[in-house]
Amino acid sequence: MSSLIFHRIKWCVFLLSLLFICCLAVNARPTNIAFYTADISGSGAAEKQVIHPIGSAAVNTFPVNNGVAAQKSVFWQGGRRHIKVISLVMSVIVIISMVWIISLRRQVNQRIRMQQRLKEQLACMSNMMFSVPWPVAVRNLRGELVSCNSRYLEEMSVTREEVYGKTVDVLPLPDFMIREFHRDYQRVITTGVPHMRDRLLTFNHSAQSRTVFYWIIPFHGSDGRNNGVLSGWIDMTERQEFIQQLNEARDEAVAANRAKTNFLSVMSHEIRTPLNAILGILELQIKQNVLAQQPQPMLEVAHDAAKNLLAVVGDILDISRIESGRMAIAPRKEELIALTRSVALLFKEATDQKQLTINMHVEGGDRCLLKIDPHRYKQILSNLLSNAVKFTREGSIDVILKHEPAVEGMIAVSLTVKDTGIGITPEDQKRLFKPFTQLGSDKDASRLGSGLGLFICRTLCELMKGELTLESTPGEGTAVHVRLRLPAVAVNSAEHVSAVPARRSSSGVKRVLIVDDYPPNLMLLRHQLEFLGHQVSEATNGEEALTLWLMTRNYDYILIDCNMPVMDGFTLAKLIRAEELRSRETRATLLGFTAIAQAEVVEQCIAAGMDGCLFKPCSQEVINKWIK
Numbered sequence: 001m002s003s004l005i006f007h008r009i010k011w012c013v014f015l016l017s018l019l020f021i022c023c024l025a026v027n028a029r030p031t032n033i034a035f036y037t038a039d040i041s042g043s044g045a046a047e048k049q050v051i052h053p054i055g056s057a058a059v060n061t062f063p064v065n066n067g068v069a070a071q072k073s074v075f076w077q078g079g080r081r082h083i084k085v086i087s088l089v090m091s092v093i094v095i096i097s098m099v100w101i102i103s104l105r106r107q108v109n110q111r112i113r114m115q116q117r118l119k120e121q122l123a124c125m126s127n128m129m130f131s132v133p134w135p136v137a138v139r140n141l142r143g144e145l146v147s148c149n150s151r152y153l154e155e156m157s158v159t160r161e162e163v164y165g166k167t168v169d170v171l172p173l174p175d176f177m178i179r180e181f182h183r184d185y186q187r188v189i190t191t192g193v194p195h196m197r198d199r200l201l202t203f204n205h206s207a208q209s210r211t212v213f214y215w216i217i218p219f220h221g222s223d224g225r226n227n228g229v230l231s232g233w234i235d236m237t238e239r240q241e242f243i244q245q246l247n248e249a250r251d252e253a254v255a256a257n258r259a260k261t262n263f264l265s266v267m268s269h270e271i272r273t274p275l276n277a278i279l280g281i282l283e284l285q286i287k288q289n290v291l292a293q294q295p296q297p298m299l300e301v302a303h304d305a306a307k308n309l310l311a312v313v314g315d316i317l318d319i320s321r322i323e324s325g326r327m328a329i330a331p332r333k334e335e336l337i338a339l340t341r342s343v344a345l346l347f348k349e350a351t352d353q354k355q356l357t358i359n360m361h362v363e364g365g366d367r368c369l370l371k372i373d374p375h376r377y378k379q380i381l382s383n384l385l386s387n388a389v390k391f392t393r394e395g396s397i398d399v400i401l402k403h404e405p406a407v408e409g410m411i412a413v414s415l416t417v418k419d420t421g422i423g424i425t426p427e428d429q430k431r432l433f434k435p436f437t438q439l440g441s442d443k444d445a446s447r448l449g450s451g452l453g454l455f456i457c458r459t460l461c462e463l464m465k466g467e468l469t470l471e472s473t474p475g476e477g478t479a480v481h482v483r484l485r486l487p488a489v490a491v492n493s494a495e496h497v498s499a500v501p502a503r504r505s506s507s508g509v510k511r512v513l514i515v516d517d518y519p520p521n522l523m524l525l526r527h528q529l530e531f532l533g534h535q536v537s538e539a540t541n542g543e544e545a546l547t548l549w550l551m552t553r554n555y556d557y558i559l560i561d562c563n564m565p566v567m568d569g570f571t572l573a574k575l576i577r578a579e580e581l582r583s584r585e586t587r588a589t590l591l592g593f594t595a596i597a598q599a600e601v602v603e604q605c606i607a608a609g610m611d612g613c614l615f616k617p618c619s620q621e622v623i624n625k626w627i628k
Contacts, residue, residue, distance in 0.1 A: 133151060134234050134235070135148075135149065135154075135155045137149075138219070138231075139167075139185065143167040145167075146164075148160075148163070152232070156171055156172060156203070158172070172204040177202065184216055185229055185231075188216045188217070188229050189226060189228070194215065194218070195216040196213070196214070196215040196216075197213075198213055199214050201233065211236045211237045211240045212233040212234060212235055212237075214233045215232060216231040217229065217230050218230075261321070264317055268313065268317050268595060268597065269596050270595075272310070272616045273518055273521065273616055275310050275617050276521060276617035276618065277520035277521055277523075278306050279306045279307065279310065279617040279619070280524040280525075280619075280620075282306060283303060283620055284527055284531060286299050287620070314597065315456060318452070318456050322456070322459050327463060329376060329599065330373050330375070330602050331371040332372075332373070333371055334369075334370065335367065335368065335369055336369075336403065337366065337401065339372075339374055340415070343381045344360050344385065344399050354392070354393070355394070356392055356394070356397060357396040358385075359397070360400075361401070362401050362402075364404055365403065369489045370413075370487060372484075372486050376460050380460055380461065380468075380482060381399075381417070383454070383456070383457050384417040385399070386453070387478075388478070391419065391421035391422050391478070392421035393421065395420030395421070397420075398416070398417070399416070399417055400415070401415055401416075402414040406488035409488055410486065413483070413484045413485070414481065414482070414483050416479055416481050417479070417480050418477065418480075420476070420477040422474070423475050423476055424472040425474050429470060432454055433454050454468075461482055464484050466484035466485065467482075468480065469481045509534055510628075511534070511537075511554060511557075512534050512555065512556065512557045512558070513539065513549065513558045513559070514526065514529070514536060514538055514539070515539045515540075515541070515569065515572065516540070516559075517540050517564045521616070525559065526538065537552075537555070540564075541566040542560075542566060542569060545558070545572055546576070549576060549588075553585060556588060558588055558591070559591050559593045559614070560573060560590060560591065560592055561593050561594065562593070562594040562596070569593075570608040573592075574608050576609070577590075577609035590610040591613065591626060592612070592614065593613075593614050594613065595616040597615040
């Protein structure tokens with residue numbers, strides 16, 4: 001670049017010098033020459049004036065006095081103007097030349113930089129194409145290979161000379177695949193729409209097919225016209241195998257979780273069934289001792305321990321349902337205030353023992369009829385009250401129930417359980433709603449538990465489209481707030497009434513048929529019902545119970561175990577209801593009796609024609625509530 005500019009400067013200097021010489025030559029031609037003598041001073045002295053050959057502007061004067069030359073002068077008059085003009089022109093030309101040279105230098109530098117950037121871009125594109133670990137190829141509008149990377153050649157097992165400038169016909173691919181490639185190339189070239197899809201790729205030199213993500217995209221020139229296609233693929237075989245392994249692992253995990261849920265369901269039945277006999281017999285014996293005025297404190301301790309065991313089993317089953325997504329809500333018509341009071345009354349004995357007072361406050365009216373799952377609502381409130389009693393040494397426990405008038409068929413319910421207990425630190429509050437979280441230490445055994453209660457309560461609230469929050473100050477107490485929006489039920493709405501009236505005995509003594517395949521349960525139910533003054537008959541399976549019912553047809557209540565051999569309880573209920581409708585027989589009250597405490601079982605009982613469902617273990621108070 002510098003040599004080019006220096007070369008051009010030399011030519012400029014040469015041309016300017018030539019121009020200057022030419023100008024001098026033009027101004028050096030001879031003109032008029034004259035010689036004359038005149039008396040200039042008027043004193044008699046004479047001068048001889050000679051016209052210079054360069055022009056009339058230059059004069060040589062030779063003064064003469066008495067034949068002697070006094071002075072000689074040479075003047076250049078016209079040449080000065082020409083020299084100035086020439087110098088000015090040369091200066092202008094030099095300045096213009098310098099400006100032009102500087103501009104030219106800037107343009108050349110800019111072009112060099114652009115060329116450098118272009119080289120870098122081309123090198124980058126080349127590196128991108130030849131460095132990617134996947135096969136990449138460029139083809140022109142005729143489908144001929146223009147460029148490709150080494151990975152493409154390796155996958156095809158060909159050399160560069162074998163495929164450059166040729167179509168896919170020379171590739172070691174099956175004929176149907178070559179036709180598909182031709183069709184895909186033409187579609188992309190014609191429409192300009194990229195083509196991408198998963199496909200199987202098979203080579204002639206390999207019997208194994210590969211799953212690849214194949215893509216073809218058009219590339220355009222600087223004028224925007226389509227110049228060909230850029231194609232390649234990504235081998236997805238290992239990824240697909242990994243996904244398949246993940247799916248298989250997921251299916252195995254789902255199956256294991258389902259097996260765990262089924263196992264827990266079965267274990268629930270197997271654990272709760274003997275617990276029903278244990279709790280029932282202990283409760284019955286305690287009541288008989290009270291009537292005989294022979295208290296047995298050890299029986300009460302055993303009864304309380306069995307109830308605690310039942311609560312732990314229930315929590316574990318609930319957490320398994322939550323983890324498997326099988327926790328369900330079964331809402332039905334309930335009077336919320338009465339339901340809340342009934343739960344609060346259950347803790348009266350516990351609060352009396354600790355000399356605590358439990359207060360209930362209702363705001364919004366004396367009646368609140370709505371649809372709610374009573375079992376889950378009682379579970380939430382029981383857990384909150386149990387914690388309040390456990391962590392309160394002195395003072396009181398307040399149960400505050402607020403309900404607002406129905407808006408758009410929904411009632412806003414707010415339930416607060418507030419105690420004056422030991423409170424919970426902010427650090428403990430952050431982890432309180434995690435499963436199996438226990439507060440306190442082993443030294444403070446009264447503060448320990450399964451660590452599932454609040455987590456289950458919050459989950460149940462969320463299933464009811466509500467929320468559960470907690471406020472606590474260490475040393476002052478804790479307040480747990482439950483907020484729900486539940487469907488309202490009109491006060492005058494009628495319950496479902498069967499076309500056939502239910503059987504009712506005229507006296508207080510009811511005729512009850514109990515059906516269960518577990519002998520301890522049969523014995524317990526018989527003693528519980530006879531203790532309440534009812535007449536009891538027994539059957540060990542559904543078929544035996546159906547025969548007994550068809551023979552007598554005079555039972556007021558039938559307690560049916562849902563899971564029995566020979567004939568289960570659901571089938572028995574359907575057959576009894578069908579026979580009642582056929583013969584217009586007076587309806588008996590059918591109650592399911594099961595150890596599987598799940599909402600699905602309740603729905604099955606109702607669908608089979610039963611009037612309700614009791615869960616094992618069942619206390620004498622619950623039985624008396626249903627059969628009276």
